[in-house]
Amino acid sequence: MFPELGQFSLILSLFFALSLAVLPLVGYWKGNRLLLETARPLTLIMSMLVLVGFISLCIAFLSDDFSVLYVAQNSNTQLPIWYKVSAVWGSHEGSLLFWVLILCGWCSAVALKIRTLPADVGPIVLAVLGIVCVGFLSFLLFTSSPFVRILPDAPLDGGDLNPLLQDFGLIVHPPVLYMGYVGFSVAFAFAVAALITGNLNASWARWARPWTAASWAFLTLGITLGSWWAYYELGWGGWWFWDPVENASFMPWLSGTALLHSLAVTEKRGVFKSWTVLLAIFTFSLSLLGAFLVRSGVLTSVHSFAADPTRGVFILGLLIVLIGGSLLLYAIRAAQVRSTVSFGLSGREAWLLLNNILLTVLTLTVLLGTLYPLLFDVLGLGKISVGAPYFNAVFSPIALLLMVFMAVGPLSRWHQTSANALLVPCVIAVLVSVSVSAGLVYLLGFGVTAFISLAVAMWVVVLSFYDWFSKVSAGTKGIIPRARQLPRNYYGMLLAHLGMVVTLVGIVLVTVNSEESMLRLSPGDQATVAGYEFRFDRVEQLKGPNYLSSKGQFTAYKEGKQVAVLYPEKRFFTTRQQVMTEAALDAGFTRDLYVSLGERVDEQAWGVRVYVKSFVRWIWLGGLLMMAGGLLAALDKRYRKRARAI
Amino acid sequence: MRKFFLFFPFVAFSILSVVLYVQIGKDANYMPSALIGQTVPEFTLVSLTDDELVSNKDLPNQPYLINFWGTWCAACHVEHPYLVQLARSGVVIVGVDYKDKKSLAEQWLNKKGDPYRYVLMDELGHFGVDMGITGAPETFVVDSQGVVVYRHQGEINAQNWPVIEGYLQ
Structure with missing residues (x-):
């Protein structure tokens, strides 16, 4: 009975999602307040129904109901109980349901926080999320229902969960990763809502920031867990493989990082507006592309689900509607946006612009490497695979360069920075980092690459502490009160930057010293x-x-x-x-x-x-620090203010 | 001009969608062999049955299969009965016992039947490397001129046999 209940409530939730995708938008165009206000209850009911569907599937697993095809394929009476629960998202259908559940979780979070947004923005954001929900719910119901029964001849026992997935890391890795992937849909919804309403002022950036930071933090943790799992479970001690599906999670992370920074500029200075919107769309698109690559079978990977052309076509259609539609909307509407503020070449804007350029280049590097085999094949040039040598050779130098600038950005001031304010700390940092790194490399007998990388790591540490110290020692209040006054946002950034350093040190040492x-x-x-x-x-x-x-x-x-x-x-x-x-x-x-x-x-x-x-632990320790930084930034007090009544 | 640039992401995405669409439904695991269109690489190996040396000139003059297997390989257990059936229907199969022990291979063939014209012992796996195999079982179709025309990775069974048979003509 439970599987039918689950299927039924998913079908109902699709209808609520359809209403959510339509009614608030109609309300917006007609100026009907009542229709706009349906967004919140519709979102909450839709989410409850999806939750009922998910719980029904869990019950089917826990009660060993092998008349359900999905349960029969992925569970077994002998499977320990905690793996029976994680088997719910162990394969395509269930993980897609889980994906929708998390999407609904984010939607509900936005719905519950809707009072922090102006009355005509919140419902539009929810409506855009509703469109995304319609897409995924219909993908789930039309191609991949987890509730399909095999009756009347139900097997006595199931085919068991893939042993690779019978592991603690795999209980937690997918949920966290999905939280990150799907979380970017919120930033996407804000961007599209801004395009629809034409309300592309700096305030949308402020609303989108905590959501972006939170999903970025989850994605960071998800990738970290995945890397840790691969390290101990795959049995050959590697921690990153540049596998297409790893790349699929890494690309939204890179462009999400760029988005975090450009949102800051848009909020504070009102520049980069149309770029930030594009980046929000781009980041979510990469999340969707990741889903496509994993579930359509166009690339080989250890992570792939069973390939099914129908699903591939359906999800590609979904991509075309969501991404193509929003990019078209962008092309038409973004022309109206024009930044009126200018900035100097030494201002923080310029450093963050550099950050964005480098991160975008890194994203495109990974994207190219991942899709190159496909392009090659489509053009009839044969089969090739792009492996670690390409990524290491192209990615590493750009990433190191990015870290060099990463340390300078926080030191600079908005608009214009005086040369001395940068020169003094930079000279100190160069001297310290070069001498410390040279000393270490000489003592331990490492090569040039290690020298450069460790110098970059030291450089970031020195400049970060210099920045913190100059902030807390300014004024007359004394160091501790000043330190406590600095916003969480700032500490979040500091933590995330130092996390990068810790990861870098881990990567360098595990490479040269193992x-x-x-x-x-x-x-x-x-x-x-x-x-x-x-x-x-x-x-x-x-x-x-x-x-x-x-x-x-x-x-x-x-x-x-x-x-x-x-x-x-x-x-x-x-x-x-x-x-x-x-x-x-x-x-x-x-x-x-x-x-x-x-x-x-x-x-x-x-x-x-x-x-x-x-030092291999440092790679993941850095990931944890970055995640903590992201969460700290998301929890900054100033995001919690209510919107002024309009 | 600026308006034109704003369409760039949309256009780029459209092109990407076409590429992705073309790829859907293709088997991403399929890897064509570099050997196709070439003759079987040179080898000299010992035959399992009579301990004689066998080299290229001893290969059959009619279309045949080269089948890599080993007693250590689980999928080969599954494949073996089907090969026996093929051999009965007249398909010529040259077996290569890959990275295996002679005693184990003899036991295996005694117990399960021998579908092979003869079995070459590739204990060190050098011939396997020359043929570019990635695992066992793996099967090559060779035509009457001694040219490799097809490579099949994984077990042969009733589902995929028609494709392989097509190359054997």
């Missing part, structure tokens, strides 16, 4: 990697809830002292007949010990990968 070896070991053997002695103690055969496991035991010693005992596993999932490698990790602040079991070579010996990864 040791990896692939060994052939039998129980009792020892091997030395990067100063650590690894002893292969034994292998045991164990039985898990839905798998059989060969569990190895390794003891790691440093200078004769035991530092860790590691248990890498090779799991054989019986239902899916699939083998999974579970690497064993000993995590540390400055290094990770990483052991994974490879193939069994003969009766005794195993292929074993042993890595000592330097």
